[in-house]
Amino acid sequence: MKQQKLQELKGGALLDRPATQLLNDFGAGKASPGSGSAAALLSILSAKMIITVCDISSGKSDCSKSHKEFGYISKQVKDEIEPKLRELFESDARDFETVVVLRVKRDKSTDTTEKSNYSREALDLLQIATDYTFEIADLSLRLMEYGVTIFEHGWHAIRGDSGVAVSAAMSGVMSSIFIINLNLKTLKRRKYAEENLKRCQGLQKRLEVLQTKAFSCVTSISSESLESIQLELNTNA
Template identity: 75%
Template sequence: MEQQVIEAVQGQEILARPANQLLNDFGAGRASPGSGSAAALLGLLASKMIITVCDISLRKDECSQSHREFSFISEKVTSEIEPRLKNLFEKDAKDFEKVVSLRVSRDKSTDTNEKSKYARESLDLLQVATDYTFEVAETSLSLMEYGVTMFEHGWHAIRGDSGVAISAAMSGVMSSIFIINLNLKTLKRRKYSKDNLERVQRLHSRLEELQTKAFSCVTHISAESLESIQLELGE
């Protein structure tokens, strides 16, 4: 009976685990879930916050001019982005665990041919995992843009939610860029690494552009807060 329970847990999707268990899994020092899944999780958090802001703003008459845009964003995130990020989370967790397992087998083997085989297979799978991370980064850039839109045009009282969406998405992009660069360094002798250098540089450039917009949102709300407090003190 106990073995059946263990097998059921092992076959369960990682995102189906309770929140505390999932957080403990990230802090357990194991290969899975790892940094790639963590980056996808940041994107998922941004997705949920964007959906929340869209849904509430769609119920507010003062936001009626942007309702069509909110409906589009909500549908895009709900039907496409969120499911894909969940899929990437699970794929990265499973495949990177295999990468680590292959590395362990490589290091333990005393046969030269066998070592080469394990090394080649681990690098092949690392390329696949890196593609996942590229997709997480590109998706998170879209979420940053949506977050800025919701901050600027969504219901004013929940701009804190929009701010969290922007911040989580930005963290998802930055985390992905860290991971990608590290993987490309590991894959330095492969054509894949050279072919994707420009791609990661484009991600970095786009992130810098969106960071400027994100920081302008912070500056805007800070100025509002300061003005409000000064008016209150002056009364």
């Protein structure tokens, strides 16, 4: 306990905290960690599930045709996507907390110039935080694509893991889109909002395409389950 408190005083990474504490942090009603970090966390979970499926499937002979692909996906996730998501998780938590602090100072100030300065600083930092969320969305879309691939070609017995990977990544994307739209609304008087609205709409279109693929995975496993149960019933009849 003493070591944990010392780490917090030193500004240790939130993701280094025990799972229960981190979840409680999200439920504490504070600015940090907030929705941006939550979106990143969903996709970090997806990344971990993808790595698991790739590693297990790479050891199965009936998946031999896709072993090279599993190796590539696993490396991309381990070396690039997961580390970046972890970085974005921490950056969003840190910077959005500062945004809220600046807003509080703005609202408490009675000096017009000071109010304006605090407002500008808060909006500047909100733009940066929104950029983080765009990155989270882009990485999450990549994870969705990988998730569908491993569902289709990974070891059949762990397609539940693949399904979780797809679902968690999809939640990461959707969460990011919600956050981005809300931030763009707050930034509506800035050129940034106009410039990035189409980018957000592009994310949504990409998500819709991948959702179709994701739902086809659900449909296929549902069909297999139905056929298996019906076969069993017919055999026992």
